[in-house]
Amino acid sequence: MTLAACRDPAAASGTALFVTTEFEPSLNLTRLRVSATAEGASVPTSLLPEDSSRALVNGETFRVLLDGAANGTQATLRVEGLRDDATVATGEATATVRDGYEVEVTVRLTASNGGTFCVDCPDGCCRDGVCTSRTFRTCGVGGVACEICDSDRADTCTNRGTCGCGTGPACDLNANRCNGGKCFCGLGNACGPGLACINGFCRCDPSTCAGCCDGNSCIPAPNKNQCGKGGESCKKCDKRCNPDGSCD
DSSP: EEEEEEEOOTSSSSSSSEEEOOOOGGGGGOOOEEEEETTTOOOEEEEEEOOOOOOOOOOOOEEEEEEOTTTEEEEEEEEEEEETTEEEEEEEEEOOTTTSSSEEEEEOOOOOTTTTEEESTEEEEEEEEEEEOOOSSSSSTTOOBOOOOOOOTTTTOOTSOEEEETTTTTTTTOOSSEEETEEEEETEEEOTTEEEEEETTEEEOOOSSEEETTTTTEESSTTTTBOTTTEOOOOSSSSOOOOTOOOO
């Protein structure tokens, strides 16, 4: 599944849904989590787009391929609107599958959290139906439901309505505390790429290392002498290291 800037009716994509999303711009969405079910088709859940650095705009479109779906059956599509990995809106739609053709469908995303949403609340969040000023304990903008920031990993609510540490985002898995606007792991600085902060120490771990672990170093691009994947211990290969982390 990919976001599409425009649709070319002449470009056949096979059996698919051509989806248009509608949502309030004040939700400040940065990503969509898309899942679908249809008889005969296996549709993996996807995050769109891969790059979440820009805010999405109302009317974003994408295709959902339904290879193998039976003609005339019902396809159900669910879309979650994310802001910095937090779900702030959801929507669902159904459509009848047409073998070999795209079917147009529109999904309207509405604020989640039990429908808690305040209109005319551009720089605050919604608590019990009341527009509330943005603070560390009532974080959010655009009228979405207020969030209480984690005091271990954040010390402020940013102007985007997300919890942050200093001028950056909230501390991730590579740190366990935010102090003075900076992320730390134990008594030291935040861990480097591919390392997780575990019990106050930087460790190579499957939760953060896509390559292999050589002691407490994450090898992001495995090679013949350091081969592996998914945070497993590196191993030395006789001939070569394959992309799946196995040796020849």
